[in-house]
Amino acid sequence: MSPPLSAASLLGQATINRIVDALVEQGWFADSKVLDPALCQQLYAEICRLAEHDGLSQAGIGRGTEHHLRKDIRGDAIHWLNRESQAQRTYLAGMAELQQSLNQALFLGLFEYEAHFAHYPPGAFYQRHLDSFRGRANRVVSTVGYLNPEWPADGGGEMVIYHPDASDQEMARVVPEAGTFTCFLSETVPHEVLPTRLPRTSIAGWFRRNASLGRVLDPAS
Numbered sequence: 001m002s003p004p005l006s007a008a009s010l011l012g013q014a015t016i017n018r019i020v021d022a023l024v025e026q027g028w029f030a031d032s033k034v035l036d037p038a039l040c041q042q043l044y045a046e047i048c049r050l051a052e053h054d055g056l057s058q059a060g061i062g063r064g065t066e067h068h069l070r071k072d073i074r075g076d077a078i079h080w081l082n083r084e085s086q087a088q089r090t091y092l093a094g095m096a097e098l099q100q101s102l103n104q105a106l107f108l109g110l111f112e113y114e115a116h117f118a119h120y121p122p123g124a125f126y127q128r129h130l131d132s133f134r135g136r137a138n139r140v141v142s143t144v145g146y147l148n149p150e151w152p153a154d155g156g157g158e159m160v161i162y163h164p165d166a167s168d169q170e171m172a173r174v175v176p177e178a179g180t181f182t183c184f185l186s187e188t189v190p191h192e193v194l195p196t197r198l199p200r201t202s203i204a205g206w207f208r209r210n211a212s213l214g215r216v217l218d219p220a221s
């Protein structure tokens with residue numbers, strides 16, 4: 001058993017401040033060496049076990065009855081975080097800390113965080129998209145933490161972040177290597193995952209402000 005990792009070690013106040021500033025200034029944040037290496041290693045081992053033991057489900061697009069499997073749009077397989085391991089609880093505690101700071105600094109009114117492991121097999125990709133429809137007010141801030149212990153220069157699988165107002169203008173190419181963390185505004189920042197050459201692992205998560213549509217509460221998954 002590895003020793004439990006403290007939540008305070010996950011992001012730290014200096015990084016949280018940089019994330020807040022980046023979201024205000026440009027709508028997105030991405031940096032390497034943000035997440036604790038030991039935690040990434042534990043989470044990586046967990047998703048590898050899930051992948052080996054049939055613990056992942058093919059991801060789809062859309063919600064509820066609009067949910068469809070479309071490998072021509074996204075090719076990852078997922079497992080929702082459910083606090084079943086100490087590593088998951090530590091990651092979620094770090095995100096809770098981030099949520100609190102985002103609410104304090106930006107008055108976003110975030111009150112829920114949902115996240116899944118994602119495994120992209122070789123050849124898989126996720127076409128350019130937004131994580132939330134404008135006005136639905138469901139997913140407000142997206143996060144991605146990467147778990148692969150190393151990533152070769154020709155590994156593919158980068159996440160491309162596009163300009164919110166000029167969606168063909170590339171702002172960043174994020175290499176999916178353990179420790180790297182990205183965070184962006186779900187309703188305005190287009191992004192895509194380029195085809196990966198190697199199995200690619202991450203945790204994608206979203207801070208939500210649940211939208212009450214009439215009397216129907218937008219479901220959490």
Ligand SMILES: O=C(O)CCC(=O)C(=O)O
Nearest residue numbers: 126131144159193202204
């Ligand atoms: O894994 C990534 O880099 C991004 C994944 C993504 O865009 C999503 O799951 O919505």
Ligand SMILES: [Fe+2]
Nearest residue numbers: 129130131191
């Ligand atoms: Fe996305």
